[in-house]
Amino acid sequence: MCVRVLLVEDDERIRQALCLALSDEGFNVGEAGSGEEALPRLEAEPFDVVLVDLTLPGMDGLEVVRTLRERGDLPIIVVTARTDARDVIAGLEAGADDYVTKPFLAGVLAARVRALVRRRGPGREAVRVGALEIRPQEGVVHRAGERVHLTRTEFRLLLELAGAAGRIVTREQLLHKVWGYDYFGDTRLLDVHIRRLRRKIEVNPDDPELLLTVRGSGYRIRS
Template sequence: MAETILVLEDDPAMQSFLSTLLKSHQHKVLSFTAGLPALQCLVTEPAELILLDLGLSDMDGQEWLQQLRGWCDTPVIVISARHSEQDKVQALDNGANDYVTKPFSAAELMARIRANLRKTADVRQVFAFGEVQLDPVSRTVQRSGQAVHLTKTEYDILLLLMQHADKVLTHNQILTRVWGKAYIDRPEYVRVHMAQLRQKLEANPAAPAFLKTESGVGYRLTLAATGV
């Protein structure tokens, strides 16, 4: 299967070059010029690798990298015209896996991409709690070995909670990531879908052991079963 690579680059000419290069090597390409839409995309459409320019239209690339690393381990290769050692060190400290300075050759970039993809090729992360398993590659969910059908919204919420296991996510964080910023301050949307998830995944939906409510704040997925 061709790997999906997300390209976050605000220069149209460079974005076009990168997309053409990657597609010529049979990669699927997700292209963005702004950071927030790219983060939202990654929640629902995982990529195997990210190419990140530090100069974005809506935020600094270093800030974007910090936000990403709060919940996602996808390899990131920074592609930047910033040549200073300080920029490179900061990017690596913020979670970048590699740093390529512009200008660069297509052969060099593809070599870096292959190297980073090899490191993760044999690592297929499956999220799990209790008797539930979620495979983000195949987008499947099982409970006690049996397939569970989730709607797209239910799946997106569950994946988000599992990526932030044991951390509280506020109603607005979930709404922004799953529905978009236009839907903030509509916590009833989340409540309805959380109730549906509990019906499908909890042994006792009325007293959930894993999908916990943080009263007045949001929700938390706990990895170890707890009482009410």
């Protein structure tokens, strides 16, 4: 399968270099110089992953991420030159699945992309956690009979935790299994996703009953 990636980046030289390098990694790369150019293309063409630079002329990168997230669960990786915690968290909160900071190697970016578009494992049984019913094959989650809309990353995160059946899953395990981080990753990535997931599956996200934090080690699902 050839993964189709749309690169939204205003700096033409970076776009060219990344295009070459990502093609080397075996991706089919499309280019867009702005959010205004990218959004119609994403509606018209079937891309697997979109890479969005946060500093774009005109429509802001965060706005692009927000719009795309409203449309569906297309995996989004934010590319940023800003590493302040605020910018990274804003990007993740807006709905990005992952982020990379400049300067980065196309090889690293490629690993992130592959982790996001990984096909689901062989058919697994539906899992029940409290009022949640997770159907891995269909990729849907129901809470008390009602469908909960999760992005693919949120779904995979929930599935990893539910699969552990109440055992603790460490941060490193989650980062490795969900995002494909061989190297230890940034905690902000996981923190924001856990927060987002809680907002969708918990009755009271500030006082979680299902997705529990185990201080100093990781997370577990109350079974």
